[in-house]
Amino acid sequence: MPLPHSSERRIIIALDGPAGSGKSTTARKIAHTLGYVYIDTGAMYRAITLAALRAGAAIHNDALQTIVQTSRIELLPSAEGQRTLLNGEDVSTEIRSREVTETVSSVSALGVVRSAMVECQRELGNAGGVVMDGRDIGTVVFPQAELKIFLVASLEERARRRLAELGASAANITLDEMCAQLRERDRQDSEREISPLTKATDAIEIDTSSLSIDEQVSQILAFAEERTKG
Ligand code: CDP
Numbered sequence: 293m294p295l296p297h298s299s300e301r302r303i304i305i306a307l308d309g310p311a312g313s314g315k316s317t318t319a320r321k322i323a324h325t326l327g328y329v330y331i332d333t334g335a336m337y338r339a340i341t342l343a344a345l346r347a348g349a350a351i352h353n354d355a356l357q358t359i360v361q362t363s364r365i366e367l368l369p370s371a372e373g374q375r376t377l378l379n380g381e382d383v384s385t386e387i388r389s390r391e392v393t394e395t396v397s398s399v400s401a402l403g404v405v406r407s408a409m410v411e412c413q414r415e416l417g418n419a420g421g422v423v424m425d426g427r428d429i430g431t432v433v434f435p436q437a438e439l440k441i442f443l444v445a446s447l448e449e450r451a452r453r454r455l456a457e458l459g460a461s462a463a464n465i466t467l468d469e470m471c472a473q474l475r476e477r478d479r480q481d482s483e484r485e486i487s488p489l490t491k492a493t494d495a496i497e498i499d500t501s502s503l504s505i506d507e508q509v510s511q512i513l514a515f516a517e518e519r520t521k522g
Contacts, residue, residue, distance in 0.1 A: 300520045301438070302328070302421035305512075306429035309443035310478045310489060312450030314500045314508060315425040318443065320373040321509045323423040326516065331367060331416055333426035333433070335376040336409050337400040338387035339365045343378055344399055345391060357404045367416070388458075393473070397480035406486050427481055430492035438519045440495035441512055447471050449501045 305328070307319050316332055323330035340356070343363045349355040366377040375384045386392070399405055413433045417424050424433065430440035445453075451470035455462050462470070481489040491497060496515060500508050 302419075303438035303516065303520055304417055304420055304434050304436075305423045305516060306434050306437040306440045306492075306495075307423060307425040307443065307512075308427055308430050308440070308489070308491070308495065310450065310481070311474050312454045313443040313445045314453070314505065315443055316373065317505050318500075318508050318512065319423045319425040321505065322512055322516065325509070325513060326421075326423075328421045328423050329369060329416075330373055331413065331422055331424045332374050332376075333409065333413055333424060333429065334396075335367065335374060335384075335387060336365050336412070337405070338392050338396050339363070339376050339378045339383060340405055340409070341392050341396040341399040342383055342387050342389075345395060351395065351398045351402070353402050353404045356399065356402050360404055360408045365412070393477075397477050397484075401480065401484040401486065403486055410487075427489040428487035430495050431490060432487045435492070439512075439516055440492050441515070442491040442495040442497045443508070444497060444499050445501045447474060450474055 305322065307315050309315050316334075319332070320330050322328070340359060340363060344351065344356060344359045347359060349359055364379050368375045368377065375382055376387055377383065410428075410433050413424065413429075416422070417434060426433070430437055430442070448467070448471060451467055451474055454474065455465065455467065455470050458465075478489070498508060498511060503511075
């Protein structure tokens with residue numbers, strides 16, 4: 293007798309890659325299509341960075357330990373994808389400020405910050421049915437994720453996208469300056485000792501330089517469908 297068709301598994305989809313590679317837009321759409329929860333882990337590192345900047349804390353382990361212990365970060369699903377709350381305050385816009393962006397890679401290189409964030413991310417995603425984007429999701433947070441995608445795109449294309457995304461608030465930033473900002477953040481994220489940005493050996497690499505969002509979303513959805521069949 294044939295086995296009954298097993299129900300679809302709700303898997304963990306890990307989406308990693310450098311800044312501006314299209315992770316968040318792609319992750320949001322995939323989560324929406326599959327009815328999964330979208331978790332933007334970069335927003336967590338950004339919220340801790342904002343808390344450190346507000347407190348005037350030095351960027352080292354001891355000071356950040358206190359910040360981590362006194363900061364409550366909540367991620368709330370919303371129509372735009374995710375709202376980020378810091379101690380009850382909606383900081384979704386403020387965490388995208390230039391100051392936070394310039395400091396976040398130094399904060400997220402610290403061991404005390406990483407261990408707290410990774411623990412929290414594992415709690416959020418453990419049950420499956422999540423699309424989590426970041427730098428170390430497939431390598432460190434969920435090495436057992438059923439589907440791992442590593443998105444890449446040329447530096448210039450990523451800078452163009454980031455300028456378009458920031459709109460009027462980036463009116464005084466040139467393409468060259470944006471390339472330099474992204475290059476520096478990529479360098480810091482890739483060269484740090486703990487959980488550097490790197491492609492997991494079993495991740496599927498997708499170069500999004502000349503793909504539309506819809507094209508990359510449908511490619512990933514096809515992989516997800518394969519993996520969710522019981
Ligand atoms: O959206 P964007 O590509 O600008 O970056 P993000 O996803 O908001 O992440 C901001 C920064 O947080 C990154 O440049 C990393 O330094 C750090 N991050 C990390 O270390 N690990 C993660 N899983 C996610 C972000």
